[in-house]
Amino acid sequence: MASGPSDDIESLISTMARLPGLGPRSARRIVLHLIRKRTGQMAQLATLMSGVAESARECLTCGNVTQSDICPICQDPARATGEICVVTDVADLWALERGRAFKGRYHVLGGSLSALDEIGPEDLRIPQLITRIADENASEVILALSATIEGQTTAHYIAEALEPTGVTVTGLAQGVPIGGELDYLDDGTITAALRARRKL
Amino acid sequence: MASGPSDDIESLISTMARLPGLGPRSARRIVLHLIRKRTGQMAQLATLMSGVAESARECLTCGNVTQSDICPICQDPARATGEICVVTDVADLWALERGRAFKGRYHVLGGSLSALDEIGPEDLRIPQLITRIADENASEVILALSATIEGQTTAHYIAEALEPTGVTVTGLAQGVPIGGELDYLDDGTITAALRARRKL
Ligand SMILES: [Zn+2]
Numbered sequence: 001m002a003s004g005p006s007d008d009i010e011s012l013i014s015t016m017a018r019l020p021g022l023g024p025r026s027a028r029r030i031v032l033h034l035i036r037k038r039t040g041q042m043a044q045l046a047t048l049m050s051g052v053a054e055s056a057r058e059c060l061t062c063g064n065v066t067q068s069d070i071c072p073i074c075q076d077p078a079r080a081t082g083e084i085c086v087v088t089d090v091a092d093l094w095a096l097e098r099g100r101a102f103k104g105r106y107h108v109l110g111g112s113l114s115a116l117d118e119i120g121p122e123d124l125r126i127p128q129l130i131t132r133i134a135d136e137n138a139s140e141v142i143l144a145l146s147a148t149i150e151g152q153t154t155a156h157y158i159a160e161a162l163e164p165t166g167v168t169v170t171g172l173a174q175g176v177p178i179g180g181e182l183d184y185l186d187d188g189t190i191t192a193a194l195r196a197r198r199k200l
Numbered sequence: 201m202a203s204g205p206s207d208d209i210e211s212l213i214s215t216m217a218r219l220p221g222l223g224p225r226s227a228r229r230i231v232l233h234l235i236r237k238r239t240g241q242m243a244q245l246a247t248l249m250s251g252v253a254e255s256a257r258e259c260l261t262c263g264n265v266t267q268s269d270i271c272p273i274c275q276d277p278a279r280a281t282g283e284i285c286v287v288t289d290v291a292d293l294w295a296l297e298r299g300r301a302f303k304g305r306y307h308v309l310g311g312s313l314s315a316l317d318e319i320g321p322e323d324l325r326i327p328q329l330i331t332r333i334a335d336e337n338a339s340e341v342i343l344a345l346s347a348t349i350e351g352q353t354t355a356h357y358i359a360e361a362l363e364p365t366g367v368t369v370t371g372l373a374q375g376v377p378i379g380g381e382l383d384y385l386d387d388g389t390i391t392a393a394l395r396a397r398r399k400l
């Protein structure tokens with residue numbers, strides 16, 4: 001009888017293999033690496049994960065990942081600049097924060113509009129964005145979305161949806177390469193594109 | 201003040217980023233994916249990891265990953281065929297088991313000889329292999345090592361070291377492409393190469 005990994009190791013490998021960017025082979029390598037390390041790296045990783053699993057949630061206002069109902073950015077009065085930067089997901093928010101160029105607040109969509117995947121405006125917190133503009137008396141909404149077809153479709157939809165509110169809607173300047181995913185850019189490019197943003 | 205991921209999320213990301221094949225960007229994607237999943241996948245992964253971290257150890261005989269002192273293959277009397285298949289690491293053992301062509305037992309080196317990395321014969325269980333050949337009255341040692349320079353250097357070293365024991369030493373047949381790492385091959389190729397093994 002063939003005898004591969006034990007059941008619990010096999011479960012760990014197959015669970016890890018379903019993570020984005022991984023597959024069975026890379027999951028096997030990672031699990032073996034963790035087993036070989038005598039330094040307890042696997043136990044440490046397990047502890048970190050269960051801590052984050054318990055504490056991490058979405059900010060009720062902006063959708064940022066946070067450990068309280070409202071994230072530190074939404075709680076910080078210095079960031080009530082009247083500018084709301086709309087991003088596709090939290091990885092993009094982190095990328096912009098690394099650039100340190102944006103001083104306002106964010107709105108995380110959690111995805112892009114997609115007829116194929118049946119993702120509509122309600123799935124992307126767009127109604128909540130419209131409510132926030134009034135509540136926070138926002139003067140400008142910056143659409144920091146990827147220069148992909150989905151990103152730009154989403155940007156055009158939001159720009160139209162916001163027209164009745166009278167808020168200024170801007171997009172990132174050229175500098176985001178065509179077809180480029182925001183999260184792949186270096187921090188300098190993202191910062192430059194933000195500074196040179198244009199009215200849509 | 202810039203506000204990226206919280207401290208515990210940042211620790212989780214940086215720990216994951218050091219895993220083989222990952223980096224900061226892929227670690228961020230995985231962690232965000234796990235946070236977004238409402239199905240408790242992160243807690244499940246944490247539980248699986250801490251279970252494996254507690255139970256997984258090396259077989260005292262062959263170096264396979266196991267949950268007892270001696271692995272199921274070394275415990276199985278049906279696998280006492282007198283053939284010992286030497287592999288670089290446990291991923292290769294699993295690959296051979298998936299092929300179901302080998303009915304004997306294994307010996308896991310845990311690496312390849314490397315002057316640069318100061319990995320010598322004692323680091324690779326080679327003395328233990330010599331002891332096993334006498335203890336288990338082995339008739340054949342199959343060197344199922346990668347067709348890389350390190351793998352072949354290690355194979356030649358072992359073949360010489362085993363000469364005094366009189367055991368037949370074989371290597372995998374052609375079929376393993378030059379420069380090819382064993383663990384990258386499909387299971388059929390590995391099985392064919394094993395069946396056509398030749399005396400060294
Ligand atoms: Zn928030």
Ligand SMILES: [Zn+2]
Binds near residue numbers: 259261263264271274
């Ligand atoms: Zn064993």
